[in-house]
Amino acid sequence: MPIPAGSSPPAPPTSGPIVYDPVLSRVRLTVDGLADGFPVGVQRSTDQISWTTVRGGGALIPAGGVVRLDDYEFTPDVTNWYRVVGPLVADDFNRSATNEWDFPERGPEWIVTGTASAYNVNGTRGQHTHTSRGVVLESRQDVSLADVDVTLRGISVSAAPTGPDSNTIVTLAARQVVNDRVEGRLFFNADGTVSANVRQLVGGVETFSTFVPVPSASTASTLALRLRAVGTSLQGWAWLDGGVAPVAPTVSMTTSWTSAGLLRVRSVLASGTTNPLSWTVSYDGFAVTSPDDVWFTGSITPALGGVWLKSLARPFLNRQVTARDVSPVTRPPRAGVFDVVGRSFPVAVTDVRGSRRWTLEVNTYTPAEARDLDLLSASGDILLVQAPASGRLAAVPTGYVLLGDTRETTPPTSDLLMRVFELACTEVAAPTADVVGATVTCQTVLNTYATCQAVVDAHPTVVDLLELVGDPTEVIVS
Secondary structure, three states, rough: OOOOOOOOOOOEEEEEEEEEEOOOOEEEEEEEOOOOOOOEEEEEEEOOOEEEOOOOOOOOOOOOEEEEEEOOOOOEEEEOOEEEEEEEEEEOOEEEEEEOOOOOOOOOOOOEEOOOHHHEEOOEEEEEEEEEOOOOOEEEEEEEEEEEEEEEEEEEEOOOOOOOEEEEEEEEEEEEOEEEEEEEEEEEOOOEEEEEEEEEEOOOEEOOOOEEOOOOOOOOOOOEEEEEOHHHHEEEEEOOOOOOOEEEEEOOOOOOOOOEEEEEEEEEEEEEEEOOOOOEEEEEEEEEEEEEEEEEEEEEEOOOOOOEEOOOOOOHEEEEEEEEOOOOEOOOOOOEEEEOOOOOEEEOOOOOOOOOOOEEEEEEEOHHHHHHHHHHHHHOOEEEOOOOOOOOOHHOOOOOEEEEEEEEOOOOOOOOOEEEEEEEEEOOOOOOOOOOOOOOOHHHHHHHHHOOOHHHHHHHHHHHOOOOOHHHHHHHOO
């Protein structure tokens, strides 16, 4: 059917933390003022009720307080809300404080107990300095949670414990109400090993899991400890900080203590140790990753302005096209009809119908437009078809498609430059989340600059370099 006439929506803003780029039809997020070093997620919604993780935005690490992401899958011509979610409490201890731990990057002030001089932050690490044996030092976050996932990183001790009753215990406690709590614990032992367990302490009675050695760890290692308490499930992970965190929990048990309570970081030098005092336990990261918190919220109404064909794997191929016509949309059946001997009525074996199929006719008016569209179809990528929400172009079917046979014809115009492309579209599932495209390839750089120095001169940072947009001819299709 021919595309009817219509109107265009107003243009979206072109400056700020969320802008629309009409060149590649993408919403660009550049959000600053974030805490460095902690994974954040970027989500999108059109109703602020149901949120979807933006492709490539599942676990971004802000650098210099900034996170950047491009979204090609927005909903056109309506308000799209974006939010950045991160840890409820986040602390990298990149500050200095004496006789306290002060405020984390996100979250309430740390509360310390006992002798104030035992607590300090030295610019990179929070520290417990023990001047007595058998005395617990404790830093508390007054965030009351029942279900929680919390990680303590950069855990190290100033020396291996020595003596007949020699260990140092570092504890990550949650659900603490008075003295009742659940814990993940690291034991730095006199034999040079480190072991972990989880436990509950309720009414003065402790129940704990088995002690499990932390793989490849020694008392000289820097470690990470994660505690997850959800309902009656209590799990702990311990690993070498800087390494890959294990998927399966190191230790686990069932707990009967499910009340909401506070979070605490505790350490104690056992009474039987013979280490010289003072003696220090250090930490360089603390994060409550569940529940999370909203670090940023903003919105934009991207005006599409036309029909777009987008490659999520190679977004530099994205093109706005001139839609000429759309065939009827069909759904092929997936069923069989079988005659039965001695019966008039056959038996039907049915299944859900196949996805939508249609043919989109597109005009091009210059050799460059024809070349670019041909290369886009030759890429073989799953494409996203987007069209305005209202007006004449709303008649174009939209969704993720795989192109079947394509046909290019030359209508009898005076200059014979016009082409008509017939694109057979089959609706398919969206590419999986691991398909995250980039606008620049190695070939882009090789084609643009003669030397490495020329690259550095033009783009002093990686962020600058990633702003390059490749050419469709860089796709190898022959």
